[in-house]
Amino acid sequence: xSSSPRLRSLNIDNINPHVKEAxxxxxxxLAIKSEEYRAQLKKAASQDPPTPPDSPFPFDxxxxxxxxxxxQLDQKPITFFRQVLSLLEYPPLLDNEKxxxxxxxxxxxxxxxxxxxxxxxNSVGAYSQSQGVPAIRQSVAHYIERRDGYASxxxxxxLSAGASSGVNTLLNVINASPKTGILVPIPQYPLYTATLxxxxxxxxxxxxxESRGWATELDTIKESYQKAKAEGIDVRAIVVINxxxxxxxxxxxxxxxxxxKFAAEEKLVIMADxxxxxxxxxxxxxxxxxxxxxxxxxxxxxxxxxxxxxxLNSISKGMVGECGHRGGYxxxxxxxxxxxxxxxxxISIMLCPPVVGQCLVEMMVNPPKEGDPSxxxxxxxxxxxxxxxxxxxxxxxxxxxxxxxxxxxxxQGSMYLYPTIHLPPKAIEAAEKAGRKPDDFxxxxxxxxxxxCLVPGTGFGQKPGTLHIRTTFLAPGTEWVGRIVxxxxxxxxxxx
Amino acid sequence: xSSSPRLRSLNIDNINPHVKEAxxxxxxxLAIKSEEYRAQLKKAASQDPPTPPDSPFPFDxxxxxxxxxxxQLDQKPITFFRQVLSLLEYPPLLDNEKxxxxxxxxxxxxxxxxxxxxxxxNSVGAYSQSQGVPAIRQSVAHYIERRDGYASxxxxxxLSAGASSGVNTLLNVINASPKTGILVPIPQYPLYTATLxxxxxxxxxxxxxESRGWATELDTIKESYQKAKAEGIDVRAIVVINxxxxxxxxxxxxxxxxxxKFAAEEKLVIMADxxxxxxxxxxxxxxxxxxxxxxxxxxxxxxxxxxxxxxLNSISKGMVGECGHRGGYxxxxxxxxxxxxxxxxxISIMLCPPVVGQCLVEMMVNPPKEGDPSxxxxxxxxxxxxxxxxxxxxxxxxxxxxxxxxxxxxxQGSMYLYPTIHLPPKAIEAAEKAGRKPDDFxxxxxxxxxxxCLVPGTGFGQKPGTLHIRTTFLAPGTEWVGRIVxxxxxxxxxxx
Numbered sequence: 001x002s003s004s005p006r007l008r009s010l011n012i013d014n015i016n017p018h019v020k021e022a023x024x025x026x027x028x029x030l031a032i033k034s035e036e037y038r039a040q041l042k043k044a045a046s047q048d049p050p051t052p053p054d055s056p057f058p059f060d061x062x063x064x065x066x067x068x069x070x071x072q073l074d075q076k077p078i079t080f081f082r083q084v085l086s087l088l089e090y091p092p093l094l095d096n097e098k099x100x101x102x103x104x105x106x107x108x109x110x111x112x113x114x115x116x117x118x119x120x121x122n123s124v125g126a127y128s129q130s131q132g133v134p135a136i137r138q139s140v141a142h143y144i145e146r147r148d149g150y151a152s153x154x155x156x157x158x159l160s161a162g163a164s165s166g167v168n169t170l171l172n173v174i175n176a177s178p179k180t181g182i183l184v185p186i187p188q189y190p191l192y193t194a195t196l197x198x199x200x201x202x203x204x205x206x207x208x209x210e211s212r213g214w215a216t217e218l219d220t221i222k223e224s225y226q227k228a229k230a231e232g233i234d235v236r237a238i239v240v241i242n243x244x245x246x247x248x249x250x251x252x253x254x255x256x257x258x259x260x261k262f263a264a265e266e267k268l269v270i271m272a273d274x275x276x277x278x279x280x281x282x283x284x285x286x287x288x289x290x291x292x293x294x295x296x297x298x299x300x301x302x303x304x305x306x307x308x309x310x311x312l313n314s315i316s317k318g319m320v321g322e323c324g325h326r327g328g329y330x331x332x333x334x335x336x337x338x339x340x341x342x343x344x345x346x347i348s349i350m351l352c353p354p355v356v357g358q359c360l361v362e363m364m365v366n367p368p369k370e371g372d373p374s375x376x377x378x379x380x381x382x383x384x385x386x387x388x389x390x391x392x393x394x395x396x397x398x399x400x401x402x403x404x405x406x407x408x409x410x411x412q413g414s415m416y417l418y419p420t421i422h423l424p425p426k427a428i429e430a431a432e433k434a435g436r437k438p439d440d441f442x443x444x445x446x447x448x449x450x451x452x453c454l455v456p457g458t459g460f461g462q463k464p465g466t467l468h469i470r471t472t473f474l475a476p477g478t479e480w481v482g483r484i485v486x487x488x489x490x491x492x493x494x495x496x
Numbered sequence: 497x498s499s500s501p502r503l504r505s506l507n508i509d510n511i512n513p514h515v516k517e518a519x520x521x522x523x524x525x526l527a528i529k530s531e532e533y534r535a536q537l538k539k540a541a542s543q544d545p546p547t548p549p550d551s552p553f554p555f556d557x558x559x560x561x562x563x564x565x566x567x568q569l570d571q572k573p574i575t576f577f578r579q580v581l582s583l584l585e586y587p588p589l590l591d592n593e594k595x596x597x598x599x600x601x602x603x604x605x606x607x608x609x610x611x612x613x614x615x616x617x618n619s620v621g622a623y624s625q626s627q628g629v630p631a632i633r634q635s636v637a638h639y640i641e642r643r644d645g646y647a648s649x650x651x652x653x654x655l656s657a658g659a660s661s662g663v664n665t666l667l668n669v670i671n672a673s674p675k676t677g678i679l680v681p682i683p684q685y686p687l688y689t690a691t692l693x694x695x696x697x698x699x700x701x702x703x704x705x706e707s708r709g710w711a712t713e714l715d716t717i718k719e720s721y722q723k724a725k726a727e728g729i730d731v732r733a734i735v736v737i738n739x740x741x742x743x744x745x746x747x748x749x750x751x752x753x754x755x756x757k758f759a760a761e762e763k764l765v766i767m768a769d770x771x772x773x774x775x776x777x778x779x780x781x782x783x784x785x786x787x788x789x790x791x792x793x794x795x796x797x798x799x800x801x802x803x804x805x806x807x808l809n810s811i812s813k814g815m816v817g818e819c820g821h822r823g824g825y826x827x828x829x830x831x832x833x834x835x836x837x838x839x840x841x842x843i844s845i846m847l848c849p850p851v852v853g854q855c856l857v858e859m860m861v862n863p864p865k866e867g868d869p870s871x872x873x874x875x876x877x878x879x880x881x882x883x884x885x886x887x888x889x890x891x892x893x894x895x896x897x898x899x900x901x902x903x904x905x906x907x908q909g910s911m912y913l914y915p916t917i918h919l920p921p922k923a924i925e926a927a928e929k930a931g932r933k934p935d936d937f938x939x940x941x942x943x944x945x946x947x948x949c950l951v952p953g954t955g956f957g958q959k960p961g962t963l964h965i966r967t968t969f970l971a972p973g974t975e976w977v978g979r980i981v982x983x984x985x986x987x988x989x990x991x992x
Contacts, residue, residue, distance in 0.1 A: 007802040009763045012834040021841050027626055027844035035625060071619035076557055082586040092575075093602070099599035103592050123567035125818040128529060130523055161657060161822070164846050173695065176512050194845045198668065229667050236505055266503045322621040324851035326657070326822075339509035346515050348523035350660050350688045354850040355820035356585075376675035420785040455930075 001494050021196040024190050025459025030443055034453035035226040038062040044159070059451035063480050065471045066453040068245075068415040070321030074388075074476035077322065078381050080110060080374045087114035088124045088359055107373035117359050124355045132159025132329070132349035133355070136362040141365050143365035148290035156332045158343070159361060161353040162323065163275045163314040164191055166330040170271060170310050173343050174236050175201035181233035183225060183268070185216070187418065187460035189245040204228040204235055208465055210420070214247035216240065218258045227268065237269035238262075243276040243285070243413040246460050247321050250283040250413050256291035264295075265306045275314040275328070280413040281390050287311060289333060289447045309333040315360045317415065319385040327357025327364075392473040393417065399481045403488050411473070418457070418470045427495035439467040445491060450483045499628045518693040520686050521955025526939055527562050530949035533800040534558040555947035558978050561947040561967045564741075564911040570884075570972035572875050573818065575604060576870045577859045578809030583610035584620045603869035613855050614990040620851045626844035628655025628825065629851070632858040636825050639861035644786035652828045654839070655857060657849040659689055659771045662826040666767060666806050670732050671697035677729035679764070681712070681722060683914065683956035685741040700724040700731055703959055706916070708790055709905050710743035711734065714754045721762065733765035734758075739772040739781070742956050742966040743880040744798040746779040746909050752787035761793075771824070772805060776909040777886050782911050783807060805829040811856045813911065813914065815881040819830070821862075823853025888969040889913065899984050908967070914953070914966045923991035935963040941987060946979040975989060 012020070032352060037057060044056055062489055071077060083106050087093050092101060094115065100106040120135040121128060131137065137154035144152035160166035171192075174180070181202035181401055184192045196203050206224040207215045221238070228235050243250040251259075263270045272288035296304045312330045316323030332340060368374040395410035402407050408419035423431075423438050431441030431463050439456035446471075447453050457468030471484075504681050508516070519587065530638030533553060540552055560568060567573060579602050583589050589596060596602040616631040617624060618855045627633065633650035640648035656662035667688075670676070677698035680688045692699050702720040717734070724731050733990055736755055739746040747755075759766045768784035792800045805899075808826045812819030828836060864870040889907035896902050904915035919927075919934050927937030935952035943949050967980075 007763070008830070008832050009765045009804055010835045011832050012838070014672055015669050015838060016836055019669050021589065022689060022841065022845065024841060024845045028841070032840075067623065069623045069763065071622035077619065078620050079586075079588075086582040086586035088583055090578040093582060095597050099595060103595035103599060104589060121820070123573065124820050125573050126567035126820045127563065127565045128820065129649070134535065136630060162847065162848070168846070172513050173511050174506065176510055191845060198842070199843075206889055211685070222546065267503070300608055301938055324617070324620050324622045324624065324848070326850045334504070336504050336507050339506045339511055342508070342515055344528075345518065345520060346694070347523070349518065349520045349687060349694075351523070352820070352822075354657070354822045354853060356513045357850060461601075 002148070003363070004414055004478070006151060018200045020197050022194040023027045023459070024194045025455050026067050028459065029455055030079075030440075030447055030455065033066070033444075034062050034064060034066070034447055034451075037447070037451060040443050042361070047415050051164065051463050057451060058449060059483075062451045062453065063475050064453050065480075066455045066476055067322075068317060068472050068474065069323060070415075070474050071324065073474045075321050075385060075474065076381070078320065078378060080368055081322070081360060083110045083448075084114045084117065085110070085180065085240050085356060085359065085474070088117060088356065091118055109368055109372045109374050110462055116162075117362065121355055124353070124359065128352045128355050129356060130350075131344060132157065132358055134357050140331070142291065144287075144331060148287055148395050149213045149294065150290065150293040150329060150335050152289075156335075156340075156421040158255050158332070158347065159353045159360055160328045160330060160347075161326040161357060163273065163312040163328040163330070163491060165190055165326075165353065165385075166312050166328055167271070167273070168195055168371070169343060171195045171199060171201070173339065173346060174269060175199045177234070178202070179232060179234050181228050181235045183221065183228075183235060184237035184240060185239065185244070187246050187457065188239070189241060189273070190459055192239055193461070194453065200230070202233050204233060208247060208249070208458075209467075211461075213412065214249040214418075215254050216259065217252055218262060221259070221262060224316065235266070235268065237271055239271045239273065241273040242288070243280055244277065245273075246416045246418040246455075248276075248412040248414040248418070250280050250285055250418055252283065253286040253291065256286045256288055257295060260291050260295055260304070260307060264304050269308040269310065272309060272311040275317045276414040277313065279389065279415060281393065282410060289331065306353060308335050310335075315364050319382045320360070320364050320429045321361050321385070322357075325360050326354050327356045327361045329361055389415065389473065391480075395478050396471065396473050396481055399478075399485050403485060404492050406488070415474060416474050417473060418460070418468050418472050421469055424495045425465060425493065427491070430495060433441040439494055440470060442467075442491065443469060446487055448485070450480075450487050452480055452484060459496060498550040501871045504618055512694075514696045516695050518690040519955070521951050522563050522686060524948055524955065526936075526943055526951065527560070529940075530558050530560060530562070530947075533943070533947060534729055553947060554945060555979075559945045560949050561601055561971055561973050561976075562951045563812060564821060564968050564970065566911075566970050567706050567820065569970045570883060571817050571970065572877070574816065574874060576864055576874045577816070577856060578816070579606045580610045580613065580859060581852060582612060582863065583607070584617075584852065587614055601768070605870050606866045609859070611870070613858065615854065617851055617942065620855065623896075624849050624854060626846075627840060628653065628849060628854055628857075632854050633825075635858045635862045636827070640783075640785065640827060643784055644789065644886075646786065646789040648785075648827060652831075654826050654828070654843065655849050655854050656824045657853060658812055658827060659769065659808040659824040659826070660865050661822075661849065662766070662806075662808045662824055663687055664691055665770070665839060665843055666693045666826070667695055667697070669835065669842060671695045673730070675699070675728060675730050677724050677731045678733060678767075679717060679734035681735065681737060681740070683953065683958055685737060685769070686736070686955055688735055689957070698724070698729050700729060701957065702739070704743060704745070706962075709908065710740055710745040710914075711753050712747055712755060714758060717755070717758060717859045722901075723817065723888065723948065731762070732768055735767045736783070736784070737769040738746050739776055741772065741910050742912045742914040742951075744772075744908040744910040744912055746776050746781055748779065749782040749787065752784055753780045753791060754790050756784065756791055756800070760803045765806065767807060768807040770807050771810040771813045772910040773809065775885065775911060777889065778906060778908040788829065802830050804831050806831075811853065811860050812859070813925045814877045816856070816860050817881070818853075818856050818911075821853040821856050822850050822851075823857045825857055839868075846954070850886060885911065885969065887972075891974055892967065892969045893979050895974075899981060900988050902984070911968050911970060912966050914956070914964050914971060917963050917965055919963060920988065923987070924982055926991060935965060938963075938987065939965060942983055945986075946983050948980060
């Protein structure tokens with residue numbers, strides 16, 4: 001067959017230019033290369049006898065520290081969640097409760113939860129309402145009420161296929177023209193910039209302050225906002241990732257209030273990405289919903305009425321870590337009813353979020369309680385995961401602290417560390433020759449030498465002249481940390 | 497709190513106008529109303545004692561015949577699939593295979609499949625590669641090879657969250673500007689027109705021929721294409737839904753070849769929506785992939801080289817009916833490598849399709865084989881579902897045939913009937929007074945009187961001056977069919 005591309009309808013120069021502009025480094029060139037390495041290692045290992053006898057690379061395992069994917073690494077799913085899901089997938093198991101209990105240790109609350117969810121969803125193989133199963137939205141609303149001490153209405157809860165799909169929905173509805181702009185923190189999780197690129201809308205970047213533990217600086221936000229306005233951009237919304245990705249920083253209640261005040265003043269929608277709300281080591285989590293209700297309660301002028309807030313959460317993170325199940329939700333506060341109807345219609349085109357993911361959302365927000373038969377195990381598993389994350393974060397932090405030219409603050413939360421790296425001029429020259437940004441060059445070398453996949457700071461954004469790397473702290477053990485340390489020493493020596 | 501909308505950032509006049517333009521009637525006003533009725537019925541029934549003692553409506557059950565949602569109605573999931581999924585959700589079940597066998601009847605092939613899938617996915621709670629688990633893509637490729645007799649490359653298979661998400665991906669990449677147009681059959685499943693509206697691209701409609709069982713007419717397609725070109729539209733692709741939705745019609749091998757020849761000549765991408773490929777009562781299924789390879793083999797001039805084809809399939813339909821699990825795939829043939837890289841990047845922004853849905857794709861394309869322990873039951877269930885669909889389709893067909901002013905051809909496939917309805921002038925006047933299209937008016941009255949939710953032809957498109965209704969034939973029993981017959985008689989009498 002001829003391979004002449006001129007016969008084709010589609011080529012790189014005539015497809016959607018906005019798709020082309022989108023960048024998503026978390027799963028970009030490095031991640032693709034790491035998957036190829038993994039496949040080659042698997043193939044080499046499956047030869048009988050394994051030939052070549054040694055790994056085709058100077059490592060025998062690929063470590064994906066590029067993405068927050070807990071169960072790909074060490075994290076075990078929480079037993080209660082998965083036992084319930086097994087019953088939802090095959091309800092005839094419920095016909096022999098005795099065998100479930102005696103042969104498999106299913107507790108009564110597992111069986112009860114499964115029965116209740118089955119009643120509500122009918123079958124996990126059936127489409128649900130586009131907004132999500134009503135009873136599950138009710139559970140989410142109760143969780144938010146317990147968390148914040150303020151009412152939450154299930155009619156304003158939208159279940160989604162992970163938080164990503166919720167962000168996609170909201171940005172699709174908000175962005176009306178190429179002049180619409182959204183304030184996005186830098187560094188940020190690149191879902192935001194990628195989606196805005198596809199939508200041909202404007203990213204209005206505001207830098208977080210690395211010197212203050214990646215805090216949100218109101219003055220910086222205002223400056224970015226004013227600059228964008230002066231350029232004719234119709235700034236509609238501000239994205240806040242709290243706790244931060246890739247930074248891990250959690251906002252203080254005061255910082256939350258400042259952002260809300262600013263948004264109220266400038267009539268901006270607040271998009272609060274709160275998927276790491278339980279992944280906190282330092283500080284505490286203040287939800288934007290609570291912050292907003294507090295302000296509304298303390299004010300009599302009505303200036304915080306109608307502040308529009310969309311808060312997102314997910315089953316992918318926290319101690320749940322069920323990202324492969326694609327579940328999440330967002331709550332809308334203060335939105336116009338007609339706008340909400342359009343949001344509903346938009347999500348209805350994709351029918352509904354995965355129903356098993358919805359059921360996991362339900363269990364995440366409504367886990368076994370003290371006194372329930374599954375509570376003790378649930379609690380042990382939950383705390384074990386939390387403690388494991390903390391330990392690994394600090395082990396990695398201690399290693400990074402000792403590395404030449406690496407600077408970082410104490411781990412605060414989320415699943416990431418985002419240290420600054422200072423590379424010698426010769427390394428920067430070598431990167432330039434290779435046609436790569438220096439941090440990208442560094443990460444490629446690291447992958448090629450150690451099998452460890454990180455994401456360079458260019459993938460998240462960084463102040464001009466600074467370089468960073470992002471690593472998850474999910475991979476088990478410390479052996480891989482040692483490999484980074486060794487690699488870094490050699491790299492620095494090579495280019496010094 | 498003040499409810500004055502002027503304080504808000506977002507209102508119906510400043511959000512994305514293209515989202516506003518999108519219409520998706522399958523889950524539109526009627527469907528929302530039907531869900532409200534369902535909720536009210538549930539609430540009334542849960543009163544103790546039930547008050548009011550009678551249903552608040554002239555019916556005691558809502559029947560959602562508006563959407564192909566098999567398991568919401570009668571269809572039981574296939575045992576093999578769900579047993580495997582139960583093990584994937586809770587792998588410790590595999591620690592007691594004996595109890596699985598003796599207490600729950602799990603066969604060895606269930607256990608083996610679960611172990612193999614777990615090896616390949618690691619955990620269903622982990623993200624997979626964005627394109628889907630490699631081993632599952634390999635199974636899909638093998639299925640396509642067996643079906644068509646031509647090679648299929650797993651590198652060109654993309655797993656997706658239902659076929660809808662695949663369509664969304666492809667249309668996002670293909671549509672480059674407001675002048676890009678896509679040929680779409682009318683009537684059509686409104687995913688296409690809705691997505692093109694959101695993307696601000698042009699629908700280039702071509703009518704199917706109702707008088708010939710909703711066949712695809714090449715002359716009509718050419719005429720639409722020429723007209724669009726004359727209007728300056730850059731027509732890039734043609735959508736074919738085969739078997740049809742809402743029509744059920746399956747294209748003959750000759751019709752498939754004609755469409756491919758036309759696409760080759762005019763350099764159009766073919767989007768073959770083949771989600772009903774196993775739902776066929778009349779005629780046979782010819783995949784576009786086979787049609788294309790046949791033409792390429794029989795031709796020595798090279799004029800079919802580089803024809804770009806995207807074929808979509810889903811776990812939601814067929815005899816699988818697992819729509820709540822959101823699984824599907826598409827195969828790309830003849831696409832430019834750089835374009836495929838952009839498609840990969842686009843899907844990577846949403847991370848990956850639900851992993852449980854991916855596992856269901858694997859089992860759909862690779863079900864138990866003759867001689868396997870689960871084969872007999874699988875086969876019995878599969879054929880039982882198929883036969884049940886056929887029976888209900890014909891029962892509904894016989895009922896419609898006898899109704900005054902209703903015309904329709906014999907059921908051919910998919911999950912729908914799409915009869916023409918002729919309404920009396922007085923009904924059309926009444927509809928106008930109510931501010932509704934006549935078929936929409938008819939469906940609202942039907943829902944209010946009987947609890948049965950259909951979709952009016954306006955939701956799919958119809959030739960000017962014609963009216964249709966679409967109903968699924970999934971609901972069990974015939975009692976509801978009788979309710980439609982009675983309603984129709986009364987409606988016609990009222991407006992005669």
